[in-house]
Amino acid sequence: MNDRRKLPVIPISPEKCTAVTIQFSSDSSAPKPVKKTGPVSTEQLQAAVRQALGAKASLGERPGLLKDTETAYDNRLESTIRPKTLADYIGQSALKDSIQIGLDAAKSRAEALDHLLLYGPPGLGKTTLAMVIAQEMGAEIHITSAPALERPRDILGILMSMKPGSVLFIDEIHRLNKVAEEILYPAMEDFALDRTIGKGEGTKILRVPLPRFTLIGATTKAGSLSGPLRDRFGLIYRLNFYSEQELSNIILRSARILNIEASPEGALAIASRSRGTPRIANRLLRRVRDFMAVKKAGETLINEPIAREALDLFDIDPIGLDPTDRQLLKLIIENFSGGPVGLDTLASTLGEDPRTLEDVYEPYLLQAGLINRTPRGRTATGNTYRHLGYRLPAGFAEQAQLELESS
Ligand code: ADE
Numbered sequence: 001m002n003d004r005r006k007l008p009v010i011p012i013s014p015e016k017c018t019a020v021t022i023q024f025s026s027d028s029s030a031p032k033p034v035k036k037t038g039p040v041s042t043e044q045l046q047a048a049v050r051q052a053l054g055a056k057a058s059l060g061e062r063p064g065l066l067k068d069t070e071t072a073y074d075n076r077l078e079s080t081i082r083p084k085t086l087a088d089y090i091g092q093s094a095l096k097d098s099i100q101i102g103l104d105a106a107k108s109r110a111e112a113l114d115h116l117l118l119y120g121p122p123g124l125g126k127t128t129l130a131m132v133i134a135q136e137m138g139a140e141i142h143i144t145s146a147p148a149l150e151r152p153r154d155i156l157g158i159l160m161s162m163k164p165g166s167v168l169f170i171d172e173i174h175r176l177n178k179v180a181e182e183i184l185y186p187a188m189e190d191f192a193l194d195r196t197i198g199k200g201e202g203t204k205i206l207r208v209p210l211p212r213f214t215l216i217g218a219t220t221k222a223g224s225l226s227g228p229l230r231d232r233f234g235l236i237y238r239l240n241f242y243s244e245q246e247l248s249n250i251i252l253r254s255a256r257i258l259n260i261e262a263s264p265e266g267a268l269a270i271a272s273r274s275r276g277t278p279r280i281a282n283r284l285l286r287r288v289r290d291f292m293a294v295k296k297a298g299e300t301l302i303n304e305p306i307a308r309e310a311l312d313l314f315d316i317d318p319i320g321l322d323p324t325d326r327q328l329l330k331l332i333i334e335n336f337s338g339g340p341v342g343l344d345t346l347a348s349t350l351g352e353d354p355r356t357l358e359d360v361y362e363p364y365l366l367q368a369g370l371i372n373r374t375p376r377g378r379t380a381t382g383n384t385y386r387h388l389g390y391r392l393p394a395g396f397a398e399q400a401q402l403e404l405e406s407s
Contacts (some may be wrong), residue, residue, distance in 0.1 A: 018154045019144035021161075022050075023134040051304075052253055068095045073190055081254040081282060082128050090247035090253065092125070095237045099129075101135050101272070102235060112165045113157045114234030115135060115188055115215040117173070121363035123279035124239040125215060126218035127171065133168040133216065135347035141167040146175040156178045159187050164211040174224035179231055188215055188232040193296035241276025241367055244268060251277050251285050260289050262302040268305035273320040275364040287314060312395070319368060319387070324350075326388065329370060340377030372400075 022333070035311045056331075083089040086096055086103075106113040109374070113133065115162075118126040134141035142158055148154045158168060170176070176184070186192045193208040217233065219225060230236070242250070248264065248271040255262040262270075262285070270288060274281035288302055291310035299306065315323050331349055332339045347354040352361075362378075365371045370387065379400065385392050 018077045018148050018156050019142045019318040019396035021140055021142045021223075022131070023140040024138060064391070073091045074080070077258065077286065078279075078282065081257050083132060083253075086132055087137060088253075089125070089132055090249045091130075091242045092239055095129075095239065098235070098237070099133065103133065104136070112139075113167075113214045114211040115217075115232060116235045117217045117219070117225075117230065118232040118237055118238070118239060120239030120380050121221045121241070121277070122220055122360060123277040124241070124266065125278055126239060127169065128217065128230065130167065130216040132168040134169075137165060137167065137214075138166050138363065139163075139214075141169055143169045143171075145171040146173050146177075146180070149176065149180045150199075152179050152183060154258075155183050156193065159183070159193060159210055162211055162213045164213070166211070166213045167216055168213055169216045169218065171218045172220075173229070174219045174221045176229070184215070185228065187233065241364070242278060242281075243276075244271045247276070247278065248273050253279050254282050254285055258286075258289075258303065260285065260337070261300050264305045266302040269304045270302075270311070273311050273316050273318065275320040277364070284311065284316070321362070321370075321387075323350075325365065328357070328361060328363070329380060329388060331376060332371070333384065333388070336395065338385075338396065339379035340373075340374050341379075342377040347377060 024157055089096060102113055102116075111150075113221055117131070118129060120126065130143075130342075131141060140163065142162070145160060162168065182194065186194050187210055190207075191210045191212050193210060195206045195208055197204045197206050214234075217225075217229075222230070222238070223237075245268075248267040251267040251270050251274075252262060252264065254260075255267070263374055266288075267285075270284045271281055274284055285302075288307050288310040291313065292299055292302060294307055295310075296306060317326070321329075328346065328350060331346065335341075335349065336345075342353050343358060347357050350357070362373075366373065366383065369383045370382055371384065381400065382392060382396065385396070
């Protein structure tokens with residue numbers, strides 16, 4: 001398998017469209033160019049393409065190294081280093097094993113894979129995994145995102161263009177509107193569309209058959225999916241944060257593809273500040289390379305001291321927190337005496353969108369034990385005080401215990 005093979009560059013044109021389609025061929029030759037399925041606005045298309053390529057600017061418009069705002073150049077590189085097969089895909093081993101079984105079984109029966117729901121924090125590889133699955137099945141993938149499926153005809157248009165075995169990837173599936181969701185029920189369950197013909201007494205429901213396809217839904221909020229939609233997925237998997245060793249392997253693989261020299265220690269130094277997230281690890285690798293090119297003329301190897309110096313300069317601390325994370329934690333400690341403080345209050349004090357706080361910033365802070373979520377709001381933990389160099393207030397342990405018990 002040649003890692004350097006490029007995915008097609010996906011054009012963002014002023015034409016109207018709701019999904020991007022990538023054709024993978026089973027003979028592993030270059031993917032066919034992208035097709036678009038219409039009609040919607042350019043803005044929605046751009047959102048869908050950004051979603052498809054992992055930029056997800058809708059989740060956080062603020063520029064920053066760790067969060068989800070990327071340049072077109074970053075996106076192109078991202079698609080170059082994206083793993084193309086399950087064997088290339090590093091980490092998530094339990095999930096990969098069960099997907100491999102599903103794929104082998106589906107292939108042996110010459111059927112489409114069961115519908116699959118992937119959930120977990122942003123940047124952990126949900127879109128990548130969907131593309132890997134399509135490629136492994138030798139199928140085409142239609143990539144869209146729920147906010148782009150505003151009108152019934154948006155989802156209908158995509159479903160009608162499906163071929164046997166096609167994969168439909170819907171990102172942010174928890175944001176699907178009710179009408180689109182109801183169109184999806186029979187499509188997922190019976191591979192059919194129910195079209196209403198006529199009006200009043202003469203109304204008839206016409207069942208239009210669809211080819212068997214695989215829907216892959218991705219969400220950062222599995223709990224926000226309606227029960228009937230969740231129940232129609234045969235396979236439901238959670239993506240977890242990656243270990244430092246896994247991230248370091250991802251960095252070394254990406255460095256090889258991008259012709260960047262990195263030592264194992266250099267890769268590990270970047271991995272340890274990547275918040276358990278491959279997208280961040282790959283982005284930091286490129287920024288450290290930029291730092292080396294500008295500040296270390298003549299040096300060609302990213303080693304541990306260079307990685308550390310670069311990331312210190314970019315103000316990313318030893319556990320991967322950026323200035324906004326630290327500001328958020330300081331705010332809880334300084335303005336709200338360690339909490340609890342409600343999400344909306346926190347967001348408005350920070351001048352940040354509550355959804356961005358919840359979906360982008362909080363998952364890693366929770367995982368790292370730097371905040372707790374209680375019914376009365378967010379609280380700082382002992383780790384938060386220690387990490388930021390504050391003294392624990394008197395009675396902190398007892399108060400924290402009370403908060404935890406009430407949660
Ligand atoms: N790039 C981004 N995510 C990756 C993964 N899980 N494995 C390999 N390369 C990646």
